[in-house]
Structures are given as C-alpha cells and as structure tokens.
Amino acid sequence: MTKVARWGWVITLVTLTGVAGVLAFVLTVGNTPERGFFERHYHWLYWVNVAVAAVLTLVILTAAVRLVVRVRRGRFGSRLLLKLAGIFALVGVVPGVMIYAVSYQFVNRSIETWFDVRLASALEAGLNLGRGTLDAMVADLGTKTRDAADQLADGSMPQLLALERVRDKLGARTVALVGGRGQILLESGGDTSQLTPDRPSETMLSRARGGAPASQLEGLEDEAAALQNGARIRALALLPNTELRLGLGERYLMVVQRVPASMLSNALAVQTANSEYQQRSLERVGLRRMYLGTLTLVLILAVFGALLLAVTLGNQLARPLLMLADGVRQVAQGDLSVRPVLASRDELGGLTRSFADMTGQLADARAQVSRTVAELDAARTHLQTILDNLTAGVLVFDPEGLIETVNPGATRILRLPLSAYVGRPLADVPGLRDFAASLTQRFEQHLGPDPAERDMDRELWQESFELQLDPKQDPLTLLVRGAPLPYGARLLVFDDISEVVSAQRSAAWSEVARRLAHEIKNPLTPIQLSAERMQHKLEAKLEGTDQAMLVRSVATIVNQVQAMKQLVNEFRDYARLPSAQLKPLDLNALVLEVLSLYAEAQEKGRLATQLAPGLPCIKGDASQLRQVIHNLVQNALDAVHERADGRVVVRSSLSVTEAGAPRSVRLHIVDNGPGFAEKVLKRAFEPYVTTKTKGTGLGLAVVKKIADEHGARIALRNLHPASDAGSPPDDGAEQPVIGAQVSLSFSNLAPVTEPGAASAKT
Template identity: 55%
Template sequence: MEMPAPSRALLRNAKAVRWAVGIGAAIMVAIAIVLLFLLTLATNNRELYERNYNRLLVVNVVVAGVLLLVILWVALRLFSRLRRGKFGSRLLIKLAAIFALTGFVPGLLIYFVSYQFVSRSIESWFDVKVEGALDAGLNLGRVTLDALSNDLAAKTRNAATQLAEVPDSSMPLALDRLREQLPANDVILWSSTGQLVASAGESRFKLNPERPTAQQIRNVRTQRSLAVVEGLDEPAPGNTTNARIKVLALVAQPGATFGEPRLLQATQALPPSLAANALAVQEAYREYQERALAREGLRRMYIGTLTLSLFLAVIGAVLLAIILGNQLARPLLLLAAGVREVAAGDLSPKPALQGKDELGGLTRSFAEMTQQLADARDAVDRSMGEVSAARANLQTILDNLTAGVIVLDDQGNVQTTNPGATRVLRVPLAAWEGRPLAEVEGLEAFGAWVQQRFDEYLDERRQHGLDHWQQSFELSAGSPGAPQHIVTLVARGAEMPGNARLLVFDDISEIVSAQRAQAWGEVARRLAHEIKNPLTPIQLSAERLEMKLAGKLAEPEQAQLAKAVRTIVDQVDAMKRLVNEFRDYARLPAAELKPVDLNAIVSDVVALYAREADGESAASHVPVRMELDAQCPTIMGDAQQLRQVIHNLLQNAQDATEGAPVREVTIRTEWRPQSKRVRLVVLDSGTGFPEHILKRAFEPYVTTKAKGTGLGLAVVKKIADEHAARVDLKNRIEEGAVRGAQVSLSFAVAA
C-alpha cells in the first residue's frame, strides 16, 4: 500500500531537519574539538595558542553568524506556520522558547561563575598547598604500586606451592591455568640456572624471553620471592604500555633432596590509567616551577577559551531549542495527519519514528494500530470472500446434487430449492417459493404427505429423541399438460435452526426397477426349473393315451379324444415357449462391450424386416423407416445384444401399430456432441401406453398384448443396464392427443 501524500511530506520535512541537525552538530563538534585541542596544548605550548587565538575567534564569529541566520530562518518559518494556522505551530514556538531560555540563562550564569572560578583558581594553583598536594600524589602512587606488587607476590608464592608436584609434561597447562587465576599477562618457570622450563602467555611467542639476573635469583633464594616495578623510571614519551609488575617466587621440589629449586616468574601489566596518572604526577611536579612564572598568560588563555565556548554554546542552544522543539512536535504532526487519514477511511501504512522516547513509541503504536485495523479489515474482506465462496460452493453443490433439496418453514411454505428438486419432481419449484408445497400443481399429495410426516416426526422426537425421518413415496411427476412420469422417491427430513425444515429426496425408480428385474429373473429361473420338467411327461402321456385308445373307441369319442390330445399338446408347447422365454431372460449373458457401429447394426436388423415383408400381404405389413445420422461415431456395445434390443423394439412397435390409421414405424439414430452420446429412438403410431402400464413397462410380464409375455421391454431394460445406457419410454403427445409411443436409448461413444 502506498503512503499518503501528507505523510510523505512530513517524512521529507523530517529528513531535512535531520540533515540540518547533522550538519549543525558536525560544525559544533568540529569547533569544540579545535577548542579542546588548543586548550590541551595551552599548558605546554602557550605560544601556539596565542598565535592561533585570533583565527579561532574569527572562525567562531563566522560560525555564530551562520547559526544566527539559521535561527532567523527557522523563526520566520515558525511565524509563517502560525499565521497559516497549521497544527503544532504554537507548540513549536513554546517548545523553542522554553529550550532557548533553559539553555541561555543557565549558560550565562555558569559563564560568570566559571570566569570568577578560573581567575581565582589559577592563583591558588601556585601556593604551598599545591606543592604539598603534588608530594602527596607521588607518595600515594608509590603506596598504590607497593600494594599491587605485594598482592601479586603473595598470589605468586601461593601459585608456586601448587606447581611443586606438577610433572614437566603437564606444566604448560598448569601455567596457563595459573596465569588466568593470578591474573597475569605472562607466567614463566625458570630453572635455578636461569633456563626456561615452561611458559604461558606472551613469552610463548618470544624466541629469547628476558631472563632474571643473577642478583634477582640470589635474592629469591634468600627471600623466597621478589617483586619489581618496571617501565616507570624512563618511559617512552606518551607510552605507558611497558609499565608492569614482575614477581619471582621460589618453587620447591618435594622428593628431590639434591635437586635445585625452580623459579616462577609472573608479570602483570599496570592499569593504563594508573601508569598514566603516576607519570602525570611526576611530570606535573617537574613542570610546576615552570608554570608558576606564566600565571597571567595561562589565565588569559583559559578565560578566552571559556568565552569562545560560551558564545558557541549559546548560539547552539538557541538553534537546538528550535530543532528539538520541532523534533518533539513532529510525532504529534504525524499523529494528527494519521488520525485525519484514518478518519477518512485511509488505512494505508502510516509513518513511524524509530526513536526510543515515548512520542516515537506513540507513533509506532499508532502505526501498529492502523496496520491492525487494516489487517482486520482485510481479514473481514477475506472472511466475507470466504463466506461468499463457501456460499457459492454450497450453491454449486446443491445445484449439482442429483438429489432434490427443499427447505420449508414450520408452515410448510417453500423457502429454498435446488435444481435437483425440479429435475426429480419435474415441476419448476423456484416459481413456488414462499407458497405451501401442498399447493404446487401436481404435488398436492406429496406436499400433504411431507407435512404429515414432519408433524409425526416432531411428536416422535419429543418422545424418542429422533433426529430425522425417512420414508419412500411414489408420485406421478410432471407439469400439467405434459406426459406424467411415475417416480419412486426416498425422502428424508430433519429440523433446522429457526424452526426450518430440511427435506432431501432422491429418485430411486431405477433402483426399484433393477431390484424388480432381479427378482423377476430369480422367479423366471425357478419357473423354468419347476414348470419345464413336468411338461414333457404330460405331453408324452397324452400322446401315448391317444395311441393306446386309437381304434378302440367309437367315432365320436375318438374325435373328442384326438381334439383333447391336440389341445394338451398345443398348450404344453405354449408353456414350453413361455418357460424358454423366462429362462432366456434369467440367463441373459453379460455384455461384452466393444466398439461397434450402431448404424450398421440397425441397417442389418431392418434389412431382415424388409425380407420378411416380401412374404406378407400389403394389408398385414407395417413398414419400418430408417433415419440414420451419418455423423454417429462408434459406441461401446455388444453387437448380438444390441440386435436383440432393436428386434424387440421393432417387434413391439409393429404390434402396437397394427390397426392404427397410420401404420408406420420409425427407427432413428442421433449424434449429440454436447453430451458425447449416441441416441437410438424407435417411434410407432399406435395408441400409446395406458398410465398404469407406463409405471411398470420395463417389469417382466407387463404387456398390453393379449398373447404377449411382457418380457420384450424387460429384456431391453436389462441389456441397456449392461451397456450403461439410459432408457426412456413415453407417449407421443401431439395437439393434446396421443399419437403413439417412443422408446429411446442413449449410448456412450467408444474412447
């Protein structure tokens, strides 16, 4: 997110102020360094200070003039802001005045006090007390060095006792530990003859460490330890790094009666401040007499430096007062600009100061709060987007459910439906939202049944704690004036929050039909087994009876016997044909799906019907007309079973067309690229199917023909299921009248 323009302007002003503060501070620091440098050299080189005093004065005047111009420029800007009524102007003026007075008045007071102090102090430096103080300082330094030497000597003697039983192989490690314990910069173990045995510290990096003198070795043998301060007698100019305390201690050798004792040497560097102070006291005492003759010049140098420093400090204090006032007001300006932007609804990132003071922390807290508000708004937007997406996903799920979903209120009024409900019930339920389900045309019985089931469910839930109800229902679905379809539903209901009622239902007509077909197949198998066996003995017994009685009966009785035997034989043959058809239905083999050309199969079957028509009279012949789509691709199917399907459909269509005014059967293939399926349609011009037949047309032994077995469409349905094809059966309605029937199958194309 881009930073707003007011915030960018404030940041630009802040950068300009920081540059001004940096440049001013650099100039003041440079002048202060020059003053301190000259003041440092004034004691040793009074001539250098006096020679550069006028130049320094000119530089201070020029810098003071520049700073005064900057102060005037900043003051003009402040008054200009005040006239324009900008936020924070009065606060800036107040802060600048407070800081200026706070810096100027105490500075002026300190100057007069310092002037009197310097004038009187310089005279007091050169009296008997000063000289006594210098002597006391020298004595104090000696006492301090003696105390340090004695302390290191005691520690070294104790350390020497620890090395008595340490073997030479472990001596370097032991010396390294002792060096850390003392502490010391360097630890060396010498033999009694001054030969190096082991070392730790700085001496390890030296080829020839400094050996103790013979006199020092003799003193150690008699006194058991010796402490020496080195580097303070004749130090190099400005160098105190060589000042150190060196201690030698005697290391006994237990168990070695004739062995020579060893010497442990520990070296500890003096603190730089202590060495510097000791040298300074010596140098001060040496120069005391020299400075006593230059009292007046020294006083003039110090007072001049003090005056220049005061002048620079006063000008700098006024400038810093204005700048620091601006620094204090800048966070408030940032906050004011940020508050106005937030009030206007702009939650873009706000500038924040990185200082560690409370005002900087306040700007950071405000920026964090604004960021949190922006994050919260983004989170709300994301949540709303997620809710919208979830709602869209839920709506997509509901729209693509094969099951129907209806939400009802406690009065049974339709509140929400999904396309699946319209698809299953074949009624545009969206137009009936807000109205009772029981008033929907064609669903009056279904709506009343649903309301009754919900009432019973609520009573049972209070008694038994049920969370839903489920039951099947059979209804005749379809819009008024359109063909009605018998649909078997399984409905499930539950109560939703707010006393709403959820109704979910699905069309299980195909499942019920498949179950019935499976049941009929089992019945057919058992009938074929139970009925066929006694038919042959019955037929043989009747024929044998006729043979035995032939010529033994009178003519009338003989004719009656022959007629009865023929009747038995004909009926047995009819029952055999019926049993064989049931057996074939029950034993229909599984389809072997392969890519086949549906148009070619249709042409082959229709050609058979054309040859059969050659032997029939024109009055009994029902022509079959083909309408084949040349764009139909190959489908996945079993050619033999598809021929049986086409034969059954054509035979049924011809039987239905007999006696009709228009005697014609049409078989048609259609390629539908949208669904990528091939459709086979057979139409007749007969009287159509009665309503009760349409409900169960695909069940075995359901037929409208007097001599039919009712297995033709059942076989078609079973083969269609093997091919995963959808079968539709309906009456053809033209101008409100039934003009025949139509059977259609939809096949998937080959991959």
Template identity: 65%
Template structure:
C-alpha cells in the first residue's frame, strides 16, 4: 500500500469514528430523556467540538498539500484541485441546503414545543386533574362525616353496624380507628386480606384539630406498578363525636373511609403531571437544547463536507491518475518524445484509453520514422532538383494553383533581369515589365486546357520581351501543367541564337550579292567610259552634254554599288580577331584624330578615364567600332543646331571594389532610336538613315561578340523615365576580358610600339 493510500485510509478511519460518535449522540438524544442534556451537556459539547476540530484539521492539511503541490509546479495539480473542488462542491451545496432547512426546522420545532397554547393546555390539564382529585376527596370526606353522624354517640360500634354504614354511604372500606390510628374494627375488607394500613400521623393530627381530613394515596408510578393493594385511593378520617367528658385524648375514636380511585384516572393524572414537569424542565433548558441540536447539525455538516472532500481526493486521484498519465504523455508527444508510454493498469475505459494512447504513440513513432525517411528522400530529391535548377541556364518558374509564383531558379532572374524570386506568392503580371508577357503566357495555358482532351500536354512558343535596360529578348517558352493544379514554365534566351541566325543569313545574302553584283560592275563602268571616249568627239552641243551626264551618272552609281559590295564583303568576310593587349584610350584618340573639325566645333566631346586597364582585343576591329559609333552619332545630330556627341571610357567595379570591366560609350542628344528599330538595332539592314545600308551596328555587334563584350543600345530620357520625351541615345560596349597585369620584370622590358596593330583602314 502506497503512502498516499495509507494516509487516505487513516483519514477515512478518523472520519468513520467521528461519524459513529455523531450517530451515537443523535441516538442518545432520542432515547435518554430530558435530563440527559443537563447531565452530559459539557462533555458532549467538547467531544463534538474536538471531533469537528480534528476533521477541520484534516481538511486543512489536505487543502494545504494541494496548494503546495500547485506552487511546486507539479504536473496535474490544477486538475486535482479542480476535481476536488467539483466533488466538494457536489457534497457541500446539498449539505448546505439540508443544513439550512434542518436549522430552520429545528429552530421552529423547538419554538413550537414551547408554544403558549401548549403551556396553557398542560396547565389546564394539571388543574383539571387536581380539581377532579379534590372533588373526590371532598366526596369521600362528606361520606365519612355522614357515617360519623350516623354512628352517633356509640363509642364502640359493632362490625355489623360498620358494614351497614359502609353499604349506605357506598364506600369501599370503613374502619374504626383508635386514638393513635390503630385499627379497632373494619368493614369491606375481603376475607384473607391484610387489615388496612394505619393512616399517617399528620392526617390524624389534622383530623383531631379540624374534625376531619382526607388525602389521595398511591398516586405515583411505583404504587401503580405494585398492584391492587397499593392502588391509588382516597382516604378520609373523621373524629367521632362523643358527648361524655373526656379527660385525655386517649379516648378519641376515628372513623376512616377508604375509596379507590379509577386506575385510568390515576394514570392520566400522573401522565399530565409528568408532562407538565418535563415541559417545565425543557422550558428551563430551552436554549441549551437548541444549541445542542444545532451543534449536532453543524457537526453533521462538517462530516458531510469532510466526506465530500475525502471522496474528492479518493475519486479525484483515481480519475486523475490515468488523466495525468495521458496528459504527461500528450505533453511528451507534443515535445517530440514518442518513446513507449506507460499504461494505467485497470479494466475500465480510462485504462483502455491509456492503452489506446500508448498504441497510438507507437504508431506515431513508426509513422514518424517513415515520414523522416520519406522527408530525407524528398529532401535529397529536392536538393538534387534545386541543384539542377540552379545550374540550368534556362529559366524555370513554377506557378501554384492560384497562378502565383511559387518557385524561381537563378536562370529566370538572370534572363529576365528582374528580381523574380522577391515576387513569390504574387502574380507574374503584377510586374509592370512582364504584364503583356504574363497575359500571353496565360492565354497559352488556357489554349492548352481547351485542347487537353485531344491529348495535348504542353505548349511551346517564342516571345519578344523588352528588358528594363533597353535590350530586346527573344524567349523560347515551354509550358506544361503539373499535379496539384500547378503550372511549369521553362524558357531560354534565344536572342543571340536568332541574331546569329539572322546575321548568318544576311552574311550569306551579302556574300552572294557581292559575288553577283561585283562581276558586272567593272564591265559596265568600262563600257560607259569607252562609249564616252568614242562618242564624245563626234557629238556636239546637247548630245555631247547628255552623253557626259549619262556616263558620269553610270560611273557614280557603279562606284556607289562598288562601295555597297565592299561593305557586303566586309560584313560577310570579317576576319578573325587577333587578340592583343590594347590601350582603349590610345585607340580612341587615334580614331578621334579623323574628326578634328567636329571636335573644334564642339560637336564632339571626349571624356576618357585616366589609368584605364588594358583590354584584350583586335586593334583594327576596335578602331572600326569606334569609327562606326562616332559616325552614326554625328549623323544623328547633323541637322541639330546644338547637336552634341560625347565619347568616353570608364571603369566598372563591383560591390567589393573589384574591377569588373572597361566600358566604352558614345552618346548624343539626337532624336534617339524608334521603338521598332531599337528592338532590332543590331540586325543587318536595319537603319533610320535614308542612304544608310544598316550594316554599321551589325558589324559592331559581330566585333563585340568576337571580343566577348556586352553591347547595349538605349534611349536617353529627360528624367530617366521611359514615358518622358527622348533626349538622345547611348551605345556602350563593356569589355570584360582584360589584359593580365604585367609583372615588374615585364615592366622593365621594352613597351610595345604605339604603331602595333594601330593602323587605320
């Protein structure tokens, strides 16, 4: 037996003893009679007070233990207190109701016992009994006097005379007594019966002094219990008259008449007398009686409360143990501990609940192991998939069922040039730059859903997209649905591929045109010059002038066609770049020397950065790039009064101060590029000039690709917003392939001659 169980049984034993004392006390109240209160009131009161104090002490100890358990933070203490409070409340509330009702009942009952009507009735009954007895005494005295008168002066009547007198007056017994009460003669006594008793001396004295006396005898419970000989009776004594002269009292004679009382009358008189006496005693002990009853009720209430609390502790412990076991197990499971849980050994529902919880915990442990293995596998697969996505050059975007961005790989951010990853959870169309593109993609998905019944599971299309930096992208986009109503979009930047395909196609066209056109140009020019040589001397006037104009026109157009063919040939047969360390500022100065007049007029402004690192490049091709860019810019501002062209170089450094590239830029304040031209500025034969071939920027693009440089063309706006008026254009070329920094030994050697690879073609 555990210590708490022993303590509970000890307390239960004390409670049982207290309940037995209270029951014994209540039983004694109903059987001991009225005098019990006065005799045992003190020790009963203190005994009940001691039992109540002991019970209150036990309840206080139990309450203190629960409070201390809660303060120590023991698990389940609140539940125990709550259960104890509920059970105690269930016991206390009915007990308090019963106590209140009983208190009122006892108080009102005791008050009813001592009501004025009850006291008056008892007094009236007692007076009625006395008056009845007095009447009987008077009647018996009258009979005795009558008999004495009839005896007359006879000093010693005969027994026969006494018997005749007894019958005449209707008495039970008639006795002649001597002066001291001795029986001289009697009548009415049954044969074999003992003679009548001597009357009391006081009765004789009263009769001698008053002439007659009477009294009621045998009116008590003991006399009634003896029998007929001591039955209640009325005895009357009369002094017999004597006309002779008596010298002493020894000559006195008395006549005694004895008349029995009805037994019922005697019993009723005794009962009324006893009730009246008890009522008087109870009236005197009224307050103590009330206190005793109320004390008994209070002690019973304390026992009921204690029993409720004890029952709460017992039942609460029995109920709380499996519940606390479950709660502790739930807390451990919530903390992630899925170790095997203990089971409450009982066959009831709570025991079954703990067993079910233990089984559930074991199943959860198995499920968690499986989930952990699955999560590990899924995490590995996700890591592999993320690694694949991160290393893909193509852009990948996954949309959720709401059409919002869910997954983005770095390729998508790199291709689009926008922080797509920062827009997770939002629609692609919320980016202003991708609004049109998002609508087109959504239409493709809707079309795929419409033809899904025909077996279509993906779509593919090409889109042109303008980036924020002014570049135009050609994207090859593929889309497909995923499980869970998700969507997958994969896209590649095929701008370079398309541009290369176009450049290759135009190069092939240029090569064929150069071949087909160049061959007849020389015979045409020679034939025209021969005609002029043969016919000029034979013609005069207008005919001669017409001949000269026609031949000059033919020769001029042949020269123009020759130049066009040479440009076609140069574009189609651009030689491979010979990479050498170059000083970009030096090359720019060499080319700008050809534009001295524009520089002097202020149309051309030079801003070259100092101590610019060398780049790896082909000097001839870089000169051609600078020449084409400057010439195009000057042509763009030729019709402007305040036309201005700026050429410069600069460094491009990263966030950590590391040199990333060397940039060459040419910008003007001309009308800029039209939107349709800006998207295809680097394609051959795209131009805004009336006499241009459209090969200038195409050649620049091919040279930039040869040098792995980045070429950008943008329009300049008044306040850097695309919706404000255009104030010019800028073409920039960023060289990321830099020449290695020479060692001190290399610096001590001869520097390359400025003329190396710097000849102007």
C-alpha cells in the first residue's frame, strides 16, 4: 500500500469516527433534548459538519487533480485509475443522491408532523383546563375558609374543637389560627415531618387584612418536587373580632388542603408536554438544518469513500502492471537487477513473480555470456600478446584471400606497413605481388582440387622463399609455413632465416678455411725453398737478362708464397680460434696498450681517445680483445686514409640501471670515413665480405666470433647528420653518410673485490 493510500485510509477512518460520534450524540440527545439545546449548540454543530465536509471535499479534489495530472503526463495505469474512479464514484454518488433525496423529504415531513396545529391546540386546551380546575379549587377553598372564619368568630365553642370541626368539614390537611404577624397561634392537623408549621407569606396577610380571603396554589415551582411531595392550596381569611376586647389584635384562619395526586400528575404531564412542544417548535429550523447537514455530510463521505476505494483498488490492480511496465523498460535498457514482486497470491502477484524469475534467468544468462565473452577476450588478448611478442611473422587470410590479422613480427621482418593493408589482398602490398602469387600457388597445391596433387602427408606445408624488397639491400631469406584454417581461412607463419643462412655460410667457410689451411700450407715451404735454391745455384752461372729474369722470377715466387702463407694463417686463425680465457681486466688500460702501437697516428691527430674514468673491470681474454681492438682501429684508419681530415675516435662509457648500478661497459670506434655500403651492413660479419680492394674479409668475422665468445654485443651503423644531431631524420629524403661507428657492449662485469683484478689492469 502506497503512502498516499495509507493517508487516505487514515483520514477516512478519522472522519468516519468523528461523524459517527456526532450523529450518535445528536440522535441520543435529540430523543430527550434539554430545553434550548439546539439553540445553544446549533452553530458549533453546523460548523463541525461544514469543516468535515470541507476536509473531505479537499481530499477528493486533491485526488482528482493528481489523477488528471497523471493522465496528462501519460503515466502508465492513469487511465485505468480514472476509469475505476469514475465507476466507483458513479456507484457511490447515484445511490447516495437517491437516498439523500428520500431522506431530505422524510426529515422535512417528519419534523412538520411533530408540530401539527391540532396537536398544539389540544395541548393548549388541556393546559387551560388544568389551570382552570386548579384555579377553581383555589377560589373555592378561599370562600370556604372565609365562611369558616365567620362561624369561628362567634366563640360558641372552644377554639381547638372549632378548628377540628372546620378541618373535618373542609377535608383539609391543616387548619390553624394565625396571629397578626403570621405566627401560628393554634393548629389542628399539619405535617408531622416538620417541627414548626408553615407560616403564611406577607402577601397573603396583606390581602387577607383587607377583608377578602387570600388563597394560592403552592408546590408547583419544581415539577420533580411536586411529583414527589405533592402540591397544596393555602387559604387565609381574617377572623372577625366580635368580642370587642382590646389587646387581642388581628387573627386569621389558615386552611391548607392537598391537591389530589391524580389531578396533580395530569396537570404536570400536560404542562410538560406543552413545554416540550413549545421548545421543539422553537428549535424546528435548527433541527431541520442539523439533520439535513448531517445527511449532506454522509453523502460527501459516501462519495469520498467510493473515490478512495476506487483509487485503492485501482492501485492494487495497476501496481503489478506498473511494476511490469517499469521492469520491461529497465530490462530494455539493459538493467537485469532483482525485480520487486507482490506478496499477493492472485494471478497478478504470480505474474510479477514469473517476470522476476525470468529477469533473474536473463541476468544469469547474461552473466554467463559476460563470463564467456571475458574468457574469449582474455584468450584473444593472450593470443594477441603471444602474436605481438612472436619473433616470427604471422598473417591470417579470410576465405576471400584478404588480410585479416597481422602481427608486429611480420611488419618487422618484411619492413613494410602490413597493418595498413588489412582487409586487402597481399598482392596489393608493394613488392609482394610475386610472393603473394607463390603463396597462392603453394596453397592451391596443398589443397588443390585434384586429390593426386594434394600434399596429404602433413596438415601444413613449409618452404623457403627469397625476397628482394630493396635493390640496395641483400635479399631476405624466409622460411614460410602455411596451414588451412576452418571456414576457408588460411594461416601463414614465416621467419627471417637470413642470419641463420649467414651463420651456416660462416660455418661452411670455417670448414673450407680449415681444409685449405691444411692442404695448402704444407707445399708452400718446399716451393719457396726450391725457388731460393734454384736462385742460389743458377744466379752465378747466368748473366745479363737471364740472370735478371731469374732473380725477378724467384722474387715473384717468394712473394706469392708469403702471400699464400698469410692467407693460410688467416684461414687458420678463423677456423681454429681458441676458446677465450675470461679473466678480470681493465678495458681502458687494454685500449691504451693497443693504441700505443699507433703513436704516429695519434701524433698526427688522426687517432684520439675519449675514455670514461672509473670503469668497472670486465671478464675477458686480453689477447683476443687486443686483436679485436687492433682490427677495429686498423679498419677505421684504413677507412679515413684517403681523407685529409680523417679522424678516428675511440670512446668508452658506462651504462647503468635505473637504480644506478653498473649494467654494461661500452666501447665505440667512430670514424668520419665514407661508412659502410648498405649491402655490407647486413653481412659485414660474414667471411670474405669486405669493401677493401685488398684483404680476405675475415677481420670483422673474427671480431664477431671473439665478441660471441665474450657474450658481448657488436653493432655497426652509419652516422647521418640528423640522427647524429639528435633530430628525427627526414623520411622524404635520403640522409648523407658522415661516418661509421662500431660498438661493443660488455655486460659480463667482474666483481669489484675479485682477487687478481688489480694485476689484470696492466
């Protein structure tokens, strides 16, 4: 039950209680009204009715206005409430008006019948008759008293006996002889309940003193006392003085006679009826208004009750529908929280419970779907994380052959913006048209229409491809694996095996060098000795041009043999590089030791050092690192040999962590020469790859091999003006080369307190 409905019921109960109390009070008092009751209390009774009617009317108007506002706002259920209110109001008003009309006529006619003219005349006649009878009895008793006083005045018998005789004759209750001041001189009979008899009033004494008898009716002032004690007639007559004696004074004869009880009760009944009739006659208008006002109040209360019942029942009927409508709206908005239900056991309550159960099931289903989606998102995120961190390239094609998924590894390997071509075929990517055609052909071969041509041995196929994406760079060697996916999709995974091929090539060259050193070195010494022996034996025997030709030929043989020996020694060093013996050493001291061999270049300003002080010791093989430094410095000096301003700088630095702890020691050899060719940068560490007109190309290969033995990283790069100045390069134009840099980074640092560290710094 809503708050408005509860207040409506409270107001109704209070009003009904008040009206019932007022009606009960009016009806109870109206049966035996106090004299002048309606005249005294009409106004406040009238205003009580008006106040109650005003309160009920205000409540009805307020409810009607609220209902109209709800209808205009289009609130769900307002029209149903309006219809129910109209029906119940019609049911309450029409019978109420009919009952009001009948009651109005009944009250008017009933009240008028109470005040009929004949009844009023009969009551007036009865009252006059009673008064006449009592007046006649009073006058008759006065006359008899005067006669008895005249007879008593002759004094023929004793006064007491005379009084007794008069009492018997008149049938009076009391006969007394009264003095001139009203004192009782002698009494016969009387009221035994009183010690002293009643004395006559001064008025009666005055009237009797004039000679006429005085009589009056007593005991009718209080009707209740008259009915209980009765009424009496008192007569007083002057007793004539016949003895002519002075000093006796005036004497009176007083007779008191009771009024018959039947006559007294009838007279009092007539008097009371007449008094009530006159009182009701005076209150007739107020009484009529009171009853009519009460009927009006009852009619308004009936209408109020009907409207309140309509609103209450309408709310009871519309509340489940409103709850369902609100729940449907919230469900449509995606809110599947717990819905309220009605506690009633009717169909509407069951409907709300069913809707709440359905909403709960939807909430559970959505939660399950959310969990499933979250799991799928987590799995997708996990898969995407794996794809993003894979070094291999991954491409997924949809059934139409369009790119669907690209991981960063594919972009990194191919060095092409593949993500920009998602939703397009691979052939649209510049430089990959032939590669895309080869892939399509390989997939068709793997899943071709002819079963005889299908590769049914494996679910995926694997093949290597060589791509020439940039003419200035070496071609890429890709190991490609393809597999079909459900619904016609295709998966492509590829790796850049260029370095693997280069490593295999280096291993092959190592094997070739080992065999060449073994097969060629042995005959070189006999050849040189034989040539020198021939020169020693024949030089003295020949003259002129023959001798010169012999000397020249032997010199040529010896020089070539020496060159062959140097080549064989380099092959031997590359193929049989001994394992590094790692010991703590000071890199700066080692650099200075090696650079002491290049004193002339340092004096000319072509070689300089920028060594960071206080570097921690590294773990390394001093003899091998000397060879590395020597090779790198010599290569740099050879690169700037033809430049007048050629300069080589050897730098050392320390890389630290965020906490300030040493992380690695770095060595940089920087020159301002022509730099490395683009095709050399990719394969600079392979044997026999060099830019020199003379040389075997094994120098950087040996350096790379020694760096790998020390766990160090080596990197080559060309220096450009924009990148060297710290500004981003211009992608629209090719940047000129202003030099080259070779970097070695040693992360295998020796502990500070390690024994032998000081001796290794020499």
